[in-house]
Amino acid sequence: MADRLVRISSTPRAVQASDWGRGAIEPMLPALLRGVIFISVLAAPFVAALLAG
Structure with a gap:
């Protein structure tokens, strides 16, 4: 079990540090x-009701 943990923790990362941010x-x-699209679709009826008075 300990050997497996050491092997997993010592494997190199797939993403390099320079590419990590992007x-x-x-x-x-x-x-x-x-x-944003989901929220705007949910808010559309309420905005329409407010504009209608």
């Missing part, structure tokens, strides 16, 4: 865009 942000952008 690589961590890119997968978040589609998720953020979906979240």
